[in-house]
Amino acid sequence: MNHTYKPVLRNVNVQNITYQGEPVFLLQDPLRLTDAVILLPQALGPLAMLCDGQHTIPEIRAALEVRYGLRLPQHLIENLLEQFDQALLLESEAFQRAKQQALEEYRAAAYRPPALAGPSYPADPDELRRMLDGYLAQVDPPASPATVRGIISPHIDYQRGGPVYAAVWASAAEAVRQAELVIIFGTDHNGGLGTLTLTRQHYASPLGVMPTDLALVDRLADALGPDTLFAEELHHRGEHSIELALVWLQHIRQAEPCAVLPVLTGSFHHFMTGMADIQTESRFARFVDLLRQETAGRRTVVVAAGDLAHLGPAFDGPPLDAVAQARMKVDDEALMDVLAQGDAARFYHFMRREQYPRNVCGLAPFYFTLSVLGSSQGRVISYDRCPADHQNTSFVSVCGMVLE
Template sequence: MLFPTDQYPKLRAIDIRHVVHDGHPSLLLRDPLQISDRFLVISQGLGPALLFCDGKHHRTAIAGKLRSMLGVPVDGALINDLVDALDEALLLDNLRFKVEHERTLARYRAAPFRPPALAGTSYPADPAELRRLLDKFVAAAGPVTPAPPTGRGILSPHIDYARGGLVYAQVWQRAAEMVRAAEIILLIGTDHYSPEPVTLTRQQYATPFGVLPTDGAVVDALAAAIGEEYAFAGELYHRVEHSLELVAVWLQYVRGDRPCPVVPILVGTFARFLDGGDPATDRRLESLIATLRQVIASRRALVVISGDMSHVGPAFGGAPLSDVDKEALRRADEQVIDRMRAGDAAGFFRTIAGTGDRQNICGLPPAYLALRLMDAVEGELVGYAQCPADDDGTSVVSICGMVFG
């Protein structure tokens, strides 16, 4: 049975990547929520058809729209097959997707904890093996004097350990006493896929080292401040997002068998602010910050920012980087780091927004929120690296580690 939304297909917010398939430029379409494990690879030439999957065009009219746009014949049966394939992969915003979304969300919430999504693939699932891996990174970093336990926050990368392990070790060793002294830890990380500005969860995060208990009372207070429906609209992104998981592993590694309550917060895109906007005008963000400040005032809290720096080069749709370009990138990163070091949330945002976020800094949303939250804080740069992001060494992800006292 077809529902009206099936006749007027509407594409969800999905992950679309350029790939080469059988020697031809293609598009890989994937569900970022991973409700479905299916993915589609379509010809790049079919890409414009996705523009008309907006809920406003009847499926039989899309071929005609493409014909007018491209000036070439378009097979209506091919477009019909594409829409059916999108539906079967749960990539359309329709009843079929909504039913599966609710089932998946119910299972996620009913589980005893959020299982680590990357254990066994990105890092070892066996705790002893994982500890040996992190021990190697710490040994490679050499002696690091811990900062005083009174420190208020840290910035950690969330790139994979294979590329960022040294910077992880530098910052988490520098922050070790701060981490061990904390009575509650606010985990604030990049949400790479959700269109929601802020996403909460009441679920607990697990790693191979154990389960981190989520402070439900704080989550409830945050949800009340920003609105329950708004707070949990994108909750399933917690299930698959790696940014909090990769710092949670280091958190437990440093604390050992002394878990403490955490508050997991994912922060989505700031794109809506980059063209002359100001995140300080967002009523819900301000309510979130005000509520979190009450938490900080009542307990010894540590703010953990999980965010990487720049994403540049062909892997991210840009031009190949030369050594000269990489040095220029370092200088540009230093301007952003300088504003974090000064605890200047507004200046940090303006520095990035002034370029239209040309460097694709995925740590912008969580770092801005954390700087606003900590207020009048001073940062110390502990480590910096430019990590390769393609086989030719012409794309990089830059990362850094900082502690805030």
């Protein structure tokens, strides 16, 4: 490797695991462009941290020795970096080639195939319908006014969140059946800071294909620029948030197609930590204004596919005992109360004061849904806390809400 080369580690998936009795970091490409993974001894974690584009390999070697007491020969560091590159963990030509090839294949396909059919829910349409009907049978028949304009839906797996999905989608059923357009804002778990990501692909599930409103996508892209809205389009390929809401949309509509606008939303971390001010993001205001103009006079339902808090050791937090679980519920109720007020600015400032300690991954979808709807009034339909580890010390909270 060139002595001036400064490796840059991508934003990769990291898991703490034990391998052959030793603690290791499992590193994996979040876009799954390759099946390769790296098992990095945790003692070598500083090596990954130093791949920040600021250090040459000799500088990495020196920093490891001076800062961390790790004396590694340069050839070993180079070998590890070669393995990183082969696993597509570095910003490199190999990664860019693989990404471009995957994007071309994604765009050339007739539709976006379901990513979770089989692993997470039945791939057989009849079996899937029976499963969803089973969840619907568990909820009392709700009032379903056609005046519903917005839905807050989970994006957790159906095994844990099924009853909440069923309750909220049943409550919005009449509006969903009458909708001419459904906008789905979903969390992009691998998205960049403040990204809004469209796709021209149609979303498919075992229940059929839902057509993306291509004319609307094109008008948005013309107004905001394709570089703004398609830079992370490949994230649609594997992201589950929109897909898990869309399956319920199809089921409630009995597979009757309607136009869909799938929008992935990136991280709000920089807003929550004060690194940036959402009020200065003119593209957000422009995007919301355009959607309001485009949907005026058109029967539209806006869906936020997002979960609430993620707390406990599974999310790098302390274990939740009974008291902490009760506190989680109280905090969730405060959050849902603010959401139900239907005011995007008030919701944003509420979350900003919270400083993001509860890992609310639905933050961005909630914000954009409230923004597009404008003044609205929400009604909580269902709520649950779902276990996220075998010790019952980690939980994900979810809710279903309709907005009118």
